[in-house]
Amino acid sequence: MERKAKAKRFFGDKVKRAAHLLLFRRGKLPGAKDWELRARLGDDHEEILRQLNELLDNVDLEVKRVGSTDGAASFGETLTPESRYVATLKGTISLREARMCGWRIDSLAGLAIAVAYVVSKQGKASRKEVEKILARKLGRWRAMAMTDAFVRAGYLGEDESGMLYLDWRTRAEVDLRTLMSALAEARLE
């Protein structure tokens, strides 16, 4: 009986606090870490996030948990206290909207190429190879600059041996299955 009452509980204030933590950027990266949410919201933080998720659903947003990797791991991610919760768009945006958010079409195309290529290489490809394939479309200098930009933004990570892997932002933002199947099904012009 007591458990039932607990399940129906609505954490009004805590949901607001969770929204603040996830939506307002405080450090270098957006969102909040698992341990941080636990410390600020208490042990029920998962339930609070579920309730927040229901509210955000009305405005086409959702709470997503991004596991941490050791960098070398390709697709596998482990859920640890260092895992990060972020609020992402649930649906998708149009190309026009993306341009209005400050993205250039060639940057988005470059990101698609880089991410898809790294995925096809099982989540890890040498920087040279990625730059080479980008250079075919964008030219050598732009390919190098763009790769740097993707690494800075957190879409790609780079290890000491110059290998690129999919970093936290790709894992949070990109639906790899949809991307790969859309690319495979795309008709050549």
Add this chain to the structure above:
Amino acid sequence: MAKKLERGKPHPAIARRDVIDIVKTCEAIEDRKFNPFLLDVKYALGTLRKYFPHWRELDDHCLDAHALNRLSRVLRLQGSQLRFQSSSLYTDPAFLEEKLTALSMKHLAEIFVESWHPVAELEQITEPSMKEAVAYWNVLAPVEERWKRFEMGRSALPGFLKTDDLNKIGIQAKETFEEALSKLWKELKEESSIGIVGYQDFICREGFHETVERAVQVSFLVTYGYARIVASNGAVQLLPNEEQKLERHPVSFPVSITHEVWSKWKEKRRPNASSAIK
């Protein structure tokens, strides 16, 4: 019987080389240069097993353990590749490369936004960032003062550039780099038919810029195997090859040419040049 065993004992150097080859192949696979299934792990293990009873030194045992460790990592990669290929993410890299090259930028961007769910975040003003901004604006000089730095007087009227001007500023080259290299190779061959060609004498010219340019071109000739550098009696000589001949084990030979070095070369060259004229 003892003789038979002795005959079956592999030479340590050959055994070490084989094990090092296995380690190098494993490393190349780990660096994604080759497909993990390129390595026949069973055969490699057989090789390690064959040599293991003959190792006597600690270094050899360490090498054996290192090779075994690398093989285990290749096995892990083989496993992850199998898992990956059975997942829906698998696409043949060659096929994908072809697709990515053939699709237009707009089409690629459209495909990407269909699978893209960007993070929603709000950047906010904090006390430290406000303090930083106020400090910046307080230090910043007014626009009039800042523009004063760029007052360069009246600019020249627009005009036309001639081919010589383009050559001078390096936009247009009189000859391609390959043409310049073949010209220099020919020159080297002609000079070496007369006598020994010293590296400094061949490179040094009246202008510093020209000297550096020749040094760069000579470095390309040597790298591409059209010439070789030989040290003899403390002097560095330049020998042309009749055909392109690439070195199996190339060695780097850095040459630093500063303005002072060039001036010294030029001074040295002068008496030689005058004696040659005499």
